[in-house]
Amino acid sequence: MKDDFEPTIIGFLCRWCSYAGADLAGTSRLQYPPSMLPIRVMCSSRVDPVFIITAFLRGADAVLVAGCHPGDCHYIEGNYYTRRRFACLRKIFETLGMESDRIRLSWISASEGPRFAQVVTDYTDKIKKLGPNPAKKEIFL
Amino acid sequence: MSKVLRISKGAEQGVQELLKFLLESGKVKGVLTLTKINNNGAVDYSLITNSEMLKDALPLFPLMPANAGKLLSRFTLKSALAEPIAVVVKPCELRAFIELVKREQGSLENFLFISSTCDGVYPLEISSNGEVAKKLSKYWDAVKKGDIAPDIRPTCSCCKYFLPYNADITIALIGENIDKECKIFLTTEKGKKSVEGMKGQLVEGELKTQEVKNLLNKREENKKKLFDNPALMQDGLSGLIETFGRCIGCHGCSRVCPICYCTLCTFDSKDYENEPSTYETELKKRGGMRVPPNTILYHIGRLTHIGISCVGCGMCTDVCPVDIPLSTIFLKVGGEVQQTFNYIPGKSVEEKVPLTIFEKEELTEVED
Amino acid sequence: MKGAILKIENSIEKTIIEFLKKGLDKKLFDVVLIPVKVPAGDSYAWVLVQDKALLEDANPLPPVMLVQGAKALSSITRRGKSNKKIAAIMRPCEIRASIELSKLQQIDLENICLISIDCPGALPLKDYLEDTKKGIDTFKKVIKEWGNESVRPICQMCDKSVGLSIQSDLHIGIFGAKNNEIYLIPSSQKGKSILEEIGIPAEESMDNWEKKTKEFVETRKKNRKKIQSTLSEKVMGLDNLLETFSNCINCHNCQSVCPICYCRQCYFESEKMKLSSDDYLIRAESKGILRFLPDTLLFHLGRMTHMSLSCVGCGACEDACPMSIKVAQIFSIVGDRSQKVFNYIPGKSIEESLPLKVYEEDEFHDVEKP
Ligand code: SF4
Ligand code: SF4
Ligand code: SF4
Ligand code: SF4
Ligand code: SF4
Ligand code: SF4
Ligand code: FES
Numbered sequence: 048m049k050d051d052f053e054p055t056i057i058g059f060l061c062r063w064c065s066y067a068g069a070d071l072a073g074t075s076r077l078q079y080p081p082s083m084l085p086i087r088v089m090c091s092s093r094v095d096p097v098f099i100i101t102a103f104l105r106g107a108d109a110v111l112v113a114g115c116h117p118g119d120c121h122y123i124e125g126n127y128y129t130r131r132r133f134a135c136l137r138k139i140f141e142t143l144g145m146e147s148d149r150i151r152l153s154w155i156s157a158s159e160g161p162r163f164a165q166v167v168t169d170y171t172d173k174i175k176k177l178g179p180n181p182a183k184k185e186i187f188l
Numbered sequence: 189m190s191k192v193l194r195i196s197k198g199a200e201q202g203v204q205e206l207l208k209f210l211l212e213s214g215k216v217k218g219v220l221t222l223t224k225i226n227n228n229g230a231v232d233y234s235l236i237t238n239s240e241m242l243k244d245a246l247p248l249f250p251l252m253p254a255n256a257g258k259l260l261s262r263f264t265l266k267s268a269l270a271e272p273i274a275v276v277v278k279p280c281e282l283r284a285f286i287e288l289v290k291r292e293q294g295s296l297e298n299f300l301f302i303s304s305t306c307d308g309v310y311p312l313e314i315s316s317n318g319e320v321a322k323k324l325s326k327y328w329d330a331v332k333k334g335d336i337a338p339d340i341r342p343t344c345s346c347c348k349y350f351l352p353y354n355a356d357i358t359i360a361l362i363g364e365n366i367d368k369e370c371k372i373f374l375t376t377e378k379g380k381k382s383v384e385g386m387k388g389q390l391v392e393g394e395l396k397t398q399e400v401k402n403l404l405n406k407r408e409e410n411k412k413k414l415f416d417n418p419a420l421m422q423d424g425l426s427g428l429i430e431t432f433g434r435c436i437g438c439h440g441c442s443r444v445c446p447i448c449y450c451t452l453c454t455f456d457s458k459d460y461e462n463e464p465s466t467y468e469t470e471l472k473k474r475g476g477m478r479v480p481p482n483t484i485l486y487h488i489g490r491l492t493h494i495g496i497s498c499v500g501c502g503m504c505t506d507v508c509p510v511d512i513p514l515s516t517i518f519l520k521v522g523g524e525v526q527q528t529f530n531y532i533p534g535k536s537v538e539e540k541v542p543l544t545i546f547e548k549e550e551l552t553e554v555e556d
Numbered sequence: 557m558k559g560a561i562l563k564i565e566n567s568i569e570k571t572i573i574e575f576l577k578k579g580l581d582k583k584l585f586d587v588v589l590i591p592v593k594v595p596a597g598d599s600y601a602w603v604l605v606q607d608k609a610l611l612e613d614a615n616p617l618p619p620v621m622l623v624q625g626a627k628a629l630s631s632i633t634r635r636g637k638s639n640k641k642i643a644a645i646m647r648p649c650e651i652r653a654s655i656e657l658s659k660l661q662q663i664d665l666e667n668i669c670l671i672s673i674d675c676p677g678a679l680p681l682k683d684y685l686e687d688t689k690k691g692i693d694t695f696k697k698v699i700k701e702w703g704n705e706s707v708r709p710i711c712q713m714c715d716k717s718v719g720l721s722i723q724s725d726l727h728i729g730i731f732g733a734k735n736n737e738i739y740l741i742p743s744s745q746k747g748k749s750i751l752e753e754i755g756i757p758a759e760e761s762m763d764n765w766e767k768k769t770k771e772f773v774e775t776r777k778k779n780r781k782k783i784q785s786t787l788s789e790k791v792m793g794l795d796n797l798l799e800t801f802s803n804c805i806n807c808h809n810c811q812s813v814c815p816i817c818y819c820r821q822c823y824f825e826s827e828k829m830k831l832s833s834d835d836y837l838i839r840a841e842s843k844g845i846l847r848f849l850p851d852t853l854l855f856h857l858g859r860m861t862h863m864s865l866s867c868v869g870c871g872a873c874e875d876a877c878p879m880s881i882k883v884a885q886i887f888s889i890v891g892d893r894s895q896k897v898f899n900y901i902p903g904k905s906i907e908e909s910l911p912l913k914v915y916e917e918d919e920f921h922d923v924e925k926p
């Protein structure tokens with residue numbers, strides 16, 4: 048049963064690095080699962096944790112936030128804030144006993160097409176093992 | 189050790205006199221304190237400028253009709269105080285105000301902060317049905333003994349920060365002989381200056397007495413019990429739905445929360461209203477959907493917004509029409525977040541809110 | 557007056573749900589908006605139900621009013637009409653609030669079929685939550701004995717709870733029904749055709765039900781007068797009002813749960829209400845003391861001027877008040893009086909304009925100074 052499960056991963060990708068990385072993975076014809084729905088954001092720090100929760104509760108099996116490597120943010124320090132907010136959200140997920148594996152933060156630069164493909168492949172595998180997000184069928188959200 | 193002004197009168201009367209002195213000597217222009225609103229037991233904060241009106245002041249009353257941190261923010265949001273004002277507030281109210289000041293929602297300027305060692309406050313429900321009066325003698329007994337006062341707000345019974353941070357003047361209550369004497373600790377220079385000329389005995393004293401330490405331990409234990417109680421909340425999404433399922437979305441919890449300062453909460457804004465088409469998509473997925481939407485989103489969202497600064501004041505629980513133990517949950521989850529950043533909300537105004545700063549080398553464990 | 561008769565199977569609730577299921581099966585509507593028991597089992601939430609299976613836990617007449625139904629409906633159609641046909645089954649005051657909200661352009665009634673139901677009242681939220689199992693038992697009694705006094709005070713004086721005093725598409729009569737039947741009375745073409753399609757055209761006489769409900773309404777009207785006049789003495793007048801709201805903590809729960817107060821941002825929470833520190837001090841100095849926050853009464857009186865013409869007396873505000881202030885009862889007194897001035901009954905008819913949106917050139921000279 049779990050084998051047929053094709054996860055949906057929402058990816059908030061920063062325009063300058065990770066989205067470009069995804070582009071590169073595409074144009075280089077790298078193989079990776081079609082599980083990710085990318086959403087382009089100007090910077091990883093544009094992602095209010097509430098966006099992540101929204102995607103999660105709407106039924107995304109996982110949410111990936113990806114941005115430039117620390118030190119490389121187009122807006123100098125945006126991704127350092129992202130990391131703190133993400134740590135905060137992770138802690139909240141953990142304390143509430145929610146599957147914190149369903150949210151992920153990764154740094155992928157514009158030149159890292161292969162890394163992008165790898166991240167998506169690995170994450171998809173991991174989520175496949177986790178199974179579908181229980182929020183998908185939930186009525187009382 | 190710090191300087192103490194000792195007055196040989198009961199604590200309540202002592203504070204009354206302090207306030208009177210401050211007003212009449214012109215050291216402050218006004219006093220913000222809890223006061224009697226009428227003869228039927230209603231108590232609320234008032235700003236008093238005429239010392240005669242102090243007769244209705246109840247500065248140490250164990251009730252929190254509003255978190256005063258929120259009121260002080262309202263007071264100084266548009267402009268800082270031009271003249272000195274003394275305020276008598278509970279430690280968590282002061283902490284909340286400090287958090288608000290860090291968020292540029294108020295200014296510390298010209299405030300003289302008077303607080304006390306705090307044994308907690310009663311749920312507001314008890315005041316609305318007129319039962320506080322019946323409980324007061326038991327309350328003060330507990331204070332004298334340094335016990336957890338019975339029937340107080342759950343988060344008060346496990347609050348570790350009942351020794352105020354940032355007070356200029358701290359009234360010692362816990363474990364003290366408050367019927368006979370009032371110990372006014374002058375914890376800052378400003379505090380010392382403000383009582384110059386007031387009658388009393390200037391001595392040295394220690395605020396962190398054995399009784400205070402004991403109460404801290406009792407509360408720690410209580411906290412464990414409260415947080416680990418499986419009835420509080422079960423793990424995971426289903427646990428959240430069990431606990432918050434009865435929420436009616438009044439958002440009273442955010443309106444009374446001192447940390448939630450937004451004039452229009454995100455979750456009341458247009459951004460979180462659904463288009464009719466959204467319902468169609470959701471129905472396709474689920475076959476049914478709770479409306480109004482976003483109950484769980486609101487609560488997790490609020491946790492991400494203010495968990496880092498929750499002072500555990502208990503206002504949210506009190507205001508909830510469906511009795512969800514909000515403050516316990518927020519303090520528990522918020523406390524974990526605070527620990528991640530080694531942060532005590534309201535401890536110091538210099539310390540920035542962790543989410544507004546960063547270090548270059550940190551938290552690599554959350555990256556994948 | 558004609559209607560259809562349904563034999564009660566199991567219980568009134570189940571019979572209504574079976575009826576709704578038929579409607580879904582026959583695609584007379586695509587979704588049902590109805591209270592459903594939450595997973596914890598201790599409460600009810602409005603659920604848009606498309607999948608029939610969810611109706612198993614639905615309850616068209618829950619013992620308490622959690623979210624006012626009009627608010628739920630508004631959350632769906634505030635941004636535009638629903639493309640799906642929705643059958644919304646609600647208490648009469650919720651239907652009336654929905655009509656008001658549609659006039660205020662906060663609900664789009666296109667594609668909505670409003671189904672009202674004779675209402676025995678709802679338990680006070682506080683009483684119910686103290687012991688929800690007991691609450692459910694109490695409510696069973698309430699449905700049997702119309703006029704039971706365990707319901708909210710505002711319900712005890714509600715004179716539009718039964719009968720056809722409201723404008724829905726279809727009304728479910730359960731008042732005075734003989735033990736084994738309930739009535740379905742269409743009041744619009746929509747309602748009529750639903751019954752026809754289901755195969756129970758409205759052909760039976762409802763005169764007996766109508767007569768009984770009218771009698772009941774008359775006793776309720778008297779009750780309303782009595783309760784209101786006793787309360788009036790205690791709460792009206794400036795001093796009394798100050799006293800009444802002395803416990804108010806300004807949480808504005810009453811406003812946020814009120815179906816008629818639809819503003820995303822209430823005026824009384826807006827920037828306009830925030831003064832400079834000097835202004836607060838000046839106000840304090842004029843009397844030597846200023847309750848802080850000030851303007852509690854301004855909020856309540858202001859709210860009355862904004863919405864009392866449309867107050868449907870649903871009691872949501874009172875249920876949500878953490879300080880047990882009799883908000884709904886007070887608002888209903890003021891509402892009744894102001895509504896009378898314009899001869900306006902909120903939620904009675906969708907055609908009637910909101911009184912403050914229309915005027916006549918020659919009227920109300922009595923309020924003008926000579
Ligand atoms: S106060 Fe209670 S009912 Fe209101 S929004 Fe908060 S949790 Fe929900
Ligand atoms: S979340 Fe609740 S307990 Fe925490 S600060 Fe806000 S009102 Fe106080
Ligand atoms: S929940 Fe968030 S948006 Fe709403 S008032 Fe609190 S901090 Fe502001
Ligand atoms: S009181 Fe007035 S401004 Fe406030 S929500 Fe109600 S109608 Fe709107
Ligand atoms: S004021 Fe109270 S009783 Fe009137 S419509 Fe609003 S919530 Fe209902
Ligand atoms: S709900 Fe009650 S306490 Fe809150 S503002 Fe309204 S009357 Fe005041
Ligand atoms: S621009 Fe890429 S993370 Fe900020």
